[in-house]
Amino acid sequence: MAGLDLQIKEFLRKKEEAGLFRSLKPVLQRHDGRIRLKDKEYFDFSSNDYLGLSSHPKLIEESKKAIDKFGSASSASRLLSGSLYLHHLLEEKLACFKNKESALVFNSGYHANIGIIASLYAGQDCIFSDRLNHASIVDGILLSGARFFRFKHNDLSHLEELLKKERNKFKNALIVTESIFSMDGDRPRLKELVYLKEKYDCQIMLDEAHATGIFGHNGSGIAEEEGLENKIDLLMGTFSKALGGYGGYLAASKVIIEYLVNTGRSFIYSTSLPPSIISSNLAAIEIIEKEPWRRKDLLANVQYFRHALNKNGMNIKGESQIVPLITKDNLKTVKLAERIQEKGYWLLPIRPPTVPVNQARLRFSLTLYHNKEILQRLADDLKECGV
Ligand SMILES: *Cc1c(COP(=O)(O)O)cnc(C)c1O
Numbered sequence: 001m002a003g004l005d006l007q008i009k010e011f012l013r014k015k016e017e018a019g020l021f022r023s024l025k026p027v028l029q030r031h032d033g034r035i036r037l038k039d040k041e042y043f044d045f046s047s048n049d050y051l052g053l054s055s056h057p058k059l060i061e062e063s064k065k066a067i068d069k070f071g072s073a074s075s076a077s078r079l080l081s082g083s084l085y086l087h088h089l090l091e092e093k094l095a096c097f098k099n100k101e102s103a104l105v106f107n108s109g110y111h112a113n114i115g116i117i118a119s120l121y122a123g124q125d126c127i128f129s130d131r132l133n134h135a136s137i138v139d140g141i142l143l144s145g146a147r148f149f150r151f152k153h154n155d156l157s158h159l160e161e162l163l164k165k166e167r168n169k170f171k172n173a174l175i176v177t178e179s180i181f182s183m184d185g186d187r188p189r190l191k192e193l194v195y196l197k198e199k200y201d202c203q204i205m206l207d208e209a210h211a212t213g214i215f216g217h218n219g220s221g222i223a224e225e226e227g228l229e230n231k232i233d234l235l236m237g238t239f240s241k242a243l244g245g246y247g248g249y250l251a252a253s254k255v256i257i258e259y260l261v262n263t264g265r266s267f268i269y270s271t272s273l274p275p276s277i278i279s280s281n282l283a284a285i286e287i288i289e290k291e292p293w294r295r296k297d298l299l300a301n302v303q304y305f306r307h308a309l310n311k312n313g314m315n316i317k318g319e320s321q322i323v324p325l326i327t328k329d330n331l332k333t334v335k336l337a338e339r340i341q342e343k344g345y346w347l348l349p350i351r352p353p354t355v356p357v358n359q360a361r362l363r364f365s366l367t368l369y370h371n372k373e374i375l376q377r378l379a380d381d382l383k384e385c386g387v
Pocket residue numbers: 108109110111113134136178182207209210238239240247248
């Protein structure tokens with residue numbers, strides 16, 4: 001044991017030296033897009049509460065009602081007595097919202113990705129995954145045992161090269177991508193991906209974690225915006241971001257959902273989500289449908305901020321509420337983030353392994369709370385910090 005202790009200490013010391021050590025900071029208060037840590041308040045640019053729904057009165061009211069009716073927990077897994085009618089209501093609503101036949105709620109987006117991929121694919125299959133896909137997708141692929149091919153980010157000629165060479169050697173094949181990439185804020189060329197999946201006889205899975213609630217006429221996501229829901233076999237997402245709640249989901253055909261109820265280990269072997277959060281998630285979908293001004297205002301502010309940064313000479317990527325400013329060097333990024341924190345903005349340096357080596361960055365998550373005045377001030381403060 002002493003040996004392991006020493007190894008761990010050495011590991012952590014090296015992390016610290018390389019500017020890669022991480023630690024947790026307690027948030028004492030959270031309101032209107034601000035957080036309080038110790039004795040200082042910050043504008044929170046690190047949260048995924050894009051539409052401010054986590055404090056929406058309707059979500060809070062519905063949570064409370066569900067607690068009064070069902071108590072604080074579901075107290076069992078879905079296959080035992082934890083399948084409350086609320087879970088079923090949510091899944092019906094979700095299937096409609098996502099324009100698919102059926103839907104299934106998982107305990108988080110992470111649970112969803114590992115459960116879906118590991119259940120549907122195995123050793124004789126292959127999976128083609130965008131190099132920047134989220135860790136939960138990567139873990140699902142590793143867990144499945146399928147052959148894992150990574151294609152360069154949004155590089156469809158690289159993908160087709162791999163498909164040409166490898167597809168025939170395997171039984172089933174999956175192409176998996178995100179609809180808004182979590183660290184780059186950009187999107188895939190979905191129509192061309194669908195073309196390739198048909199040409200090479202694959203299924204396609206789309207992770208809409210950062211797009212749901214924000215893109216599409218009804219706020220359902222990029223698949224809706226591009227009218228491709230019926231071409232996407234596995235439409236995955238989470239309630240934990242713009243929907244201000246918690247839990248992941250898959251929208252797909254009825255037979256795939258039935259299969260996952262029977263085989264999805266992360267679905268079966270975990271207590272189902274508490275009634276309060278399920279009711280909150282139900283209310284969130286209603287708000288997304290009823291209050292389109294939220295996503296319209298957010299996207300208008302996004303444009304304003306991106307324009308302000310460009311005007312201040314900064315080089316940013318993407319085209320969404322996620323605004324990455326690539327600063328490359330780890331230590332430099334850590335120092336910049338500290339300077340920006342001093343000015344009252346809560347922003348953390350994003351470093352490897354979350355992003356590729358030499359691609360450290362500052363990543364701004366814009367929410368509805370960040371009005372144009374705050375955004376302009378931030379753009380000017382960034383310039384002053386020497387970004
Ligand atoms: C956040 C995220 C997840 C995980 O969702 P949780 O509900 O937070 O577990 C999965 N995929 C992507 C792309 C994400 O950004």
